[in-house]
Amino acid sequence: MKRPVYINDFSLRCILGSDEALVLDSLTNGKRGTFTMYDVAGVMRPAATIDPATLAPVPEQKFDNRVNRLSQAAFSAIENTIRKAVEKFGADRVGIFLGSCDNGSEASMAALKCFKETGAFPEGYILDYQRADFPAQFIAQRFGITGMLSVHSTACASSASAFVSARNNLYAGNCDVAIVGGIDIASLSVILGFASLEAMSDKPTNPFSANRSGLTLGDAAVFFVVTKEPSADLCTAKCEGLKVVGFGESADADHITAPRADGEGAYQAMKAALNDAGLDASQIGYVNLHGTGTELNDAMESRAINRLFGEANHADVPVSSTKALTGHTLGAAGALELAFCCMALKNDVLPAHLFDGVVDPKLPPVHLVKPGETAKDLKYCMSNSFAFGGCNVSLIVENGLA
Structure with missing residues (x-):
């Protein structure tokens, strides 16, 4: 039985901005955001971080942090839709489902520094600032929501996992409307952590290139308002016909950080999403790759893509990694890239794959989207999120008006 989730509204903020026309222009023409260089243990590394000075303080002092x-x-762009949903369904029938990995490490790092220097934590510091559900608590408090809160911290798949959870709880009757998405920042602790794993590049990420040398981290926040039935009074014009129709998950159970090298887990997640949607791989018009620019991810993902779509005689399906434009936004990546798929569907465009053009001959061939490449009658897009621990999620979004 099909169990779609209808998209009524969405908003985003990343290094490309928040104005959807400008973001769409950057996506289709392969325009990278402005990356900032950081000194990481003596090596300068880029990150797609948003200048904190451009972000307004949160009025509620308890919740005022960078995240x-x-x-x-x-969410300021969809505030009216959220308030309408609360009014229509009731505050206790609105669920919040987020993906996030770093909710407050900056506060904890500063507190630990103070403790080291003075022997005491700063006045007012509490560990609540780093609780996994802190960003969900903030949204609930802002809109007076008393329904269920669920925060997923499954690394790079966090907000894609949140979509699966939102769908399950909507159909289980635990909520009538869901605010679902992701929020993450490239904090110092995150940058240092990925550098210690030797996963960060000292240049902007170069996915699927023979010269790829690692990922670039980034900031993003993305939110959707979704229901299990169409809601004419909630749905905005830009979201008419948009619904998530395929949800697929798999677990490699192979390595604590590295993906399974043969791409079996990625293949199984994509296959599960197709089966859930009742679709054949040949019906997918575009795939947003996980595409981190690391040696291991791009190798296994190209194998999985080539295998899945090759079986359907659709090996030329257009694919791209938008992380070269936005950085890898970790817990927000799944939601951000699903939003990019929604924008592609409504505008019949394809997000460009930005890299140095040096194709890796060791990788199975895939059709990497060139800047300016367009689509015709785009109906289904797939978005992949493959995380540490082999947590794999694939989502399929449909434009029902195409």
């Missing part, structure tokens, strides 16, 4: 300031900047 929630970024959330506030993103």
